Amino acid sequence: MTSYALPAPHQPPAAEPNTVYTVASGDLRPAANVTCWPTQEKLESDLAAAVTDLGWRIRRGHPVDDAKGHGFIDSQRAGVEVFKNIPRKAPLIVVEAVWQYSHHVLAGLRSHEGPILVVANWSGEFPGLVGLLNLAGSLTKAGRDYSVLWSADFTDDWARDGLRTWLETGTLTHDTSHVRPLPPLPEDPETELGVALARQLREEKAIIGVFDEGCMGMYNAIIDDELLNPLGIYKERLSQSALVAEMNKVSDEEAQAVRAWLDHAGMTFHTGTDEATELTDAQLLSQFKMYIAALRISDDFGLDAVGIQYQQGLKDTVPASDLAEGLLNNVQRPPVFSRDGARELYPGAPLPHFNEVDEGVAVDSLVTNRIWTAMGLDPATTLHDIRWGEEYDGRFVWVFEISGSVPASHNGGYHKSYSMRQPPMFFPLGGGTLSGVSKPGEIVWSRVFLMDGRLHVDLGRATSVELPEEETRRRLEATNHQWPIMHAVLHGVTRDQFMARHRANHLNVAYAPDAATADKALRAKAALFAELGVEVHLCGDVEL
Numbered sequence: 001m002t003s004y005a006l007p008a009p010h011q012p013p014a015a016e017p018n019t020v021y022t023v024a025s026g027d028l029r030p031a032a033n034v035t036c037w038p039t040q041e042k043l044e045s046d047l048a049a050a051v052t053d054l055g056w057r058i059r060r061g062h063p064v065d066d067a068k069g070h071g072f073i074d075s076q077r078a079g080v081e082v083f084k085n086i087p088r089k090a091p092l093i094v095v096e097a098v099w100q101y102s103h104h105v106l107a108g109l110r111s112h113e114g115p116i117l118v119v120a121n122w123s124g125e126f127p128g129l130v131g132l133l134n135l136a137g138s139l140t141k142a143g144r145d146y147s148v149l150w151s152a153d154f155t156d157d158w159a160r161d162g163l164r165t166w167l168e169t170g171t172l173t174h175d176t177s178h179v180r181p182l183p184p185l186p187e188d189p190e191t192e193l194g195v196a197l198a199r200q201l202r203e204e205k206a207i208i209g210v211f212d213e214g215c216m217g218m219y220n221a222i223i224d225d226e227l228l229n230p231l232g233i234y235k236e237r238l239s240q241s242a243l244v245a246e247m248n249k250v251s252d253e254e255a256q257a258v259r260a261w262l263d264h265a266g267m268t269f270h271t272g273t274d275e276a277t278e279l280t281d282a283q284l285l286s287q288f289k290m291y292i293a294a295l296r297i298s299d300d301f302g303l304d305a306v307g308i309q310y311q312q313g314l315k316d317t318v319p320a321s322d323l324a325e326g327l328l329n330n331v332q333r334p335p336v337f338s339r340d341g342a343r344e345l346y347p348g349a350p351l352p353h354f355n356e357v358d359e360g361v362a363v364d365s366l367v368t369n370r371i372w373t374a375m376g377l378d379p380a381t382t383l384h385d386i387r388w389g390e391e392y393d394g395r396f397v398w399v400f401e402i403s404g405s406v407p408a409s410h411n412g413g414y415h416k417s418y419s420m421r422q423p424p425m426f427f428p429l430g431g432g433t434l435s436g437v438s439k440p441g442e443i444v445w446s447r448v449f450l451m452d453g454r455l456h457v458d459l460g461r462a463t464s465v466e467l468p469e470e471e472t473r474r475r476l477e478a479t480n481h482q483w484p485i486m487h488a489v490l491h492g493v494t495r496d497q498f499m500a501r502h503r504a505n506h507l508n509v510a511y512a513p514d515a516a517t518a519d520k521a522l523r524a525k526a527a528l529f530a531e532l533g534v535e536v537h538l539c540g541d542v543e544l
């Protein structure tokens with residue numbers, strides 16, 4: 001008999017027959033959880049109706065907290081506790097109408113032994129589809145099997161059939177026949193360029209600056225050094241507090257000069273005076289200080305790309321990082337000098353910025369910057385959230401909409417770009433966006449992701465299309481009108497194929513002047529990644 005205080009083994013409850021358990025992962029920010037809760041309730045009741053009609057019972061795995069005003073799992077700890085009371089082998093549905101932090105549920109999902117389904121409502125109102133895609137990417141990285149499903153309200157046959165299949169078999173497979181492995185590439189100038197740039201990267205190495213790794217539970221967005229370093233890419237781990245310290249050293253005059261440059265370039269700032277709900281001149285001044293500080297620290301550390309987490313910690317300290325991020329990603333941007341004024345920093349070039357410190361985006365932005373620059377193209381690149389989409393005029397047109405900024409060239413220049421206050425529920429201290437409607441044109445889209453312990457990249461082609469002003473407005477109002485939007489038509493990939501395959505909430509986009517050049521740039525990118533040992537997948541109609 002031991003005298004030690006042995007913990008009593010935990011006994012999860014046994015699964016009940018014909019019962020499906022549900023959990024809902026939320027944001028960390030109470031304002032977001034409370035605001036989004038009615039929409040989540042509606043999705044949960046739609047789903048429950050469908051599950052019940054199929055002859056199953058639904059049981060919520062955790063109660064609604066009346067004092068908090070919502071029923072979301074709002075921290076990793078809360079998730080760990082919830083999963084203690086969920087039968088290990090029961091079928092489990094993660095239900096998401098909102099942007100959620102995957103790490104709230106990842107610990108529980110990793111050790112869950114029953115089938116897992118992640119569902120979201122096909123709606124732009126809140127980033128629920130974005131939440132689903134992040135969890136899918138995170139589970140893929142974790143090597144945990146799961147299925148996914150989406151529907152406007154779970155009354156349609158497609159969703160009900162899918163639900164039935166998952167309930168009966170524990171798995172749901174979608175058509176992903178649009179994905180194929182990279183065939184041998186032709187020996188041409190694009191392949192030569194991709195291979196040469198890959199070798200340069202591996203030999204000469206690059207450094208990405210990461211201001212506080214691991215944003216909003218995005219486990220999929222952290223690439224281990226062991227997988228990153230063989231590409232020639234190394235992380236410089238930086239603290240957001242150093243960024244604030246550096247911001248405090250920037251003078252008001254320097255920040256005002258950035259504002260004056262942008263005013264002169266024709267950018268519109270929608271300002272007011274109420275700090276709580278409007279964009280103010282003071283918020284903007286702080287954002288320009290961040291832009292200057294980020295460049296100075298990047299110069300100090302010799303960075304080739306930089307990412308600012310912002311959404312934890314910094315969101316309670318200074319206004320949004322987005323405006324700085326959009327500026328960094330553009331070729332034409334307000335000049336910034338070293339502290340002694342002697343040198344312009346990164347003159348005439350973007351410093352690729354990866355929003356939300358998504359390291360898959362970091363790798364992608366870095367190589368895109370190099371390929372596009374070498375080809376003499378505009379290297380401005382950005383990530384977008386895969387937010388939502390609907391048919392327009394017989395085509396499925398995606399709403400790609402990142403939560404705050406794109407390089408101005410994507411909007412057709414600063415004179416077509418505007419800045420609006422970030423939504424208070426996510427951004428208590430405000431700050432402006434760098435928004436606009438992405439110009440029509442040919443694009444290459446891509447996503448670097450982790451699967452089976454390896455790096456992969458999906459590559460495809462798309463067209464950014466122009467929609468009538470009224471339809472653009474409708475789409476903005478149906479989502480976040482403050483954020484930059486791209487109307488994207490993917491080449492040879494249906495809505496459901498894309499949703500089924502994509503392993504992240506983000507994708508990268510870069511423009512080319514015409515279709516033939518976009519195909520060439522994609523080819524160079526494929527060659528570069530293949531040379532680096534990244535597994536390349538071509539998605540949809542891709543001309544090699």
Ligand SMILES: C[C@H](O)[C@@H](O)[C@@H](O)C(=O)CO
Nearest residue numbers: 099127130385403426505
């Ligand atoms: C402000 C929100 O938290 C956003 O950051 C979120 O919707 C995302 O963009 C996730 O990619």
